[in-house]
Amino acid sequence: MPDVEESVPPKDPGDSEGRSCKPETSGPPHEDKSGPEDPPPFLSVTGLTETVNEVSKLSNKIGMNCDYYMEEKVLPPSSLEGKVKETVHNAFWDHLKEQLSATPPDFSCALELLKEIKEILLSLLLPRQNRLRTEIEEALDTDLLKQEAEHGALKVLYLSKYVLNMMALLCAPLRDEAVQKLENITDPVWLLRGIFQVLGLMKMDMVNYTIQSLQPHLQEHSIQYERAKFQELLNKQPSLLNHTTKWLTQAAADLTMSPPTCPDTSDSSSLAGPSPNEATNNSEPLSPTMVLCQGFLNLLLWDPENEEFPETLLMDRTRLQELKSQLHQLTIMASVLLVASSFSGSVLFGSPQFVDKLKRITKSLLEDFHSRPEEAILTVSEQVSQEIHQSLKNMGLVALSSDNTASLMGQLQNIAKKENCVHSVIDQRIRLFLKCCLVLGVQRSLLDLPGGLTLIEAELAELGQKFVNLTHHNQQVFGPYYTEILETLISPTQALETKVESV
Numbered sequence: 001m002p003d004v005e006e007s008v009p010p011k012d013p014g015d016s017e018g019r020s021c022k023p024e025t026s027g028p029p030h031e032d033k034s035g036p037e038d039p040p041p042f043l044s045v046t047g048l049t050e051t052v053n054e055v056s057k058l059s060n061k062i063g064m065n066c067d068y069y070m071e072e073k074v075l076p077p078s079s080l081e082g083k084v085k086e087t088v089h090n091a092f093w094d095h096l097k098e099q100l101s102a103t104p105p106d107f108s109c110a111l112e113l114l115k116e117i118k119e120i121l122l123s124l125l126l127p128r129q130n131r132l133r134t135e136i137e138e139a140l141d142t143d144l145l146k147q148e149a150e151h152g153a154l155k156v157l158y159l160s161k162y163v164l165n166m167m168a169l170l171c172a173p174l175r176d177e178a179v180q181k182l183e184n185i186t187d188p189v190w191l192l193r194g195i196f197q198v199l200g201l202m203k204m205d206m207v208n209y210t211i212q213s214l215q216p217h218l219q220e221h222s223i224q225y226e227r228a229k230f231q232e233l234l235n236k237q238p239s240l241l242n243h244t245t246k247w248l249t250q251a252a253a254d255l256t257m258s259p260p261t262c263p264d265t266s267d268s269s270s271l272a273g274p275s276p277n278e279a280t281n282n283s284e285p286l287s288p289t290m291v292l293c294q295g296f297l298n299l300l301l302w303d304p305e306n307e308e309f310p311e312t313l314l315m316d317r318t319r320l321q322e323l324k325s326q327l328h329q330l331t332i333m334a335s336v337l338l339v340a341s342s343f344s345g346s347v348l349f350g351s352p353q354f355v356d357k358l359k360r361i362t363k364s365l366l367e368d369f370h371s372r373p374e375e376a377i378l379t380v381s382e383q384v385s386q387e388i389h390q391s392l393k394n395m396g397l398v399a400l401s402s403d404n405t406a407s408l409m410g411q412l413q414n415i416a417k418k419e420n421c422v423h424s425v426i427d428q429r430i431r432l433f434l435k436c437c438l439v440l441g442v443q444r445s446l447l448d449l450p451g452g453l454t455l456i457e458a459e460l461a462e463l464g465q466k467f468v469n470l471t472h473h474n475q476q477v478f479g480p481y482y483t484e485i486l487e488t489l490i491s492p493t494q495a496l497e498t499k500v501e502s503v
Contacts, residue, residue: 097189100156107149110156113192115142117163120199124170124206136166156188163195171198172205226477230312244310245485251295252286252489288486293438296471297431300324312478316470323470325370326463327434330456331427332369332377333362335415336384337455338422343408344388347397354391355455358384373416381412426452430460437464438471 076082096113099106118140125133139162148154168179178198185191234240299313299320309317337358341349348354361383369376385400385408393399400408414420418427429450436445442464446457453460475482 093189093193096192100188104152105154107154107156110154110192111142111145111149113196114140114145114156114159117195117199118142120203121163121166121170124202132166132169157186157191160188160191160195164191167195167198167202171202172209175202175205223473223476226315227480230478230481240311241481241485242311243308244312244481246308247298247310248291248295248482248485249489251298252291254298255286255290255294286490288483288490289439291486291489292475292482293435293471296438296467296474297435300327300431300434312481313474316474319466319470323463323467326466327427327430329363329366329369330459330463331423331430332366332380332415333359333459334426334430334452334456335420335422336362336380336412338426338452339408339411339415340384340388341455343400343404344392345397347395348388348391349455358387359456359459361387369416377413377416381409384412385409429453430463433460434464434467437468442468 077086096109099109118136121136121140122133125136140159145154145159164179164182168176171179175198178201182191182194182198185194230240295310299310300323302309302320302324304321313320337349337355340358362380365376365380365383367376385405388408389400389405411422415423417423429452432450433445433453442461445464446461449457449460
């Protein structure tokens, strides 16, 4: 039976530091399967502790994501860490089995485990559940259990069954099946091992329940906490906003060089960029909100080699990079679908199942795009062409000729090039959609999608919501700093409306 990794308060039954009678675990749980985030450089410069940085990042995650949850960290069994963990766990449970099988039995490890189980059960109780608290305290009284062990009368299996009954009472509905499976185990060692596994999941459930219950308070605290920590850094390093100022200055300059495109323009001509005359004659007054929106959009084009990243967004840099990758993947996917539809007609693309299948194929094959772009797009073109050809035949329609197949594959392979017309237009339209999301909200922006994007509506909604959540939280935290900077970038007449509002 596999063990879980646990490190959620109040106490970890798998923590074995300094004690030989507890199963070991490794590492804390993590959220959303994102990669590790490097500490912001300015934190290192100021010499602040790593603990403060980690707390700030956790606060940022909870505040930004209303659906935030924590989950156990599952190590791949084939990994070195996974193999070491499994070996240590097996050694511990084998040791427990030897102790219980000895004559007379040695209950030292069993007592420690029962003590841990008691503390976990108590941690799962709500404040008002006083009767259950008293019952658990009495049933698993440490002094009483020690006396029973000293007289060789400790009933490990009986106590484990009691624990199971209590777990069935306290667990969330989704854990009922796991608890029921344990009821059929008669070996005390395997039963205790299974109990620790399910208790680990129950602890995580309680943590997530608590987070969800306190979400509004945590969000407000997150905003105040992050702002206060940043102000501490700013007091020690007055130049801390230099890159942020430069970032917003560039965003304002970009707006003066391009005509407004949101929210209602969706044709490709509006996305091709301004002519020189349009650029020089664009006297549209700068809006603080639009400057900030343009700044956020520019981050999705950020050169990884550029170290002058806005200080106020360093905590979000990894997430922004992930959004950038997702945007690029959607650009290629939408481009593939657009080109494919021109060769397969409305019959095939009128089938949601066929479109979903092409999307799954494209998404799967694009996972290696960054490391092997040419090979990945070649495989996409081959698979998509083959799927269209076979589907047409299956429906009794005219299959693609060899010339059409070659043309389709050629156009699909060219999609990966940024200068490709289809790629360029789709990329600009997705960015326009994201801009509208910041101004109007995701749902309103979905009502009038630009051409070529309707087939990826669900994926766009997900991307747009992530982008809005990130920028909204960032504005709530750093709005006062942005307001002060923007007041220096726009005319005094406009300064009356420079207070940054959350989009």
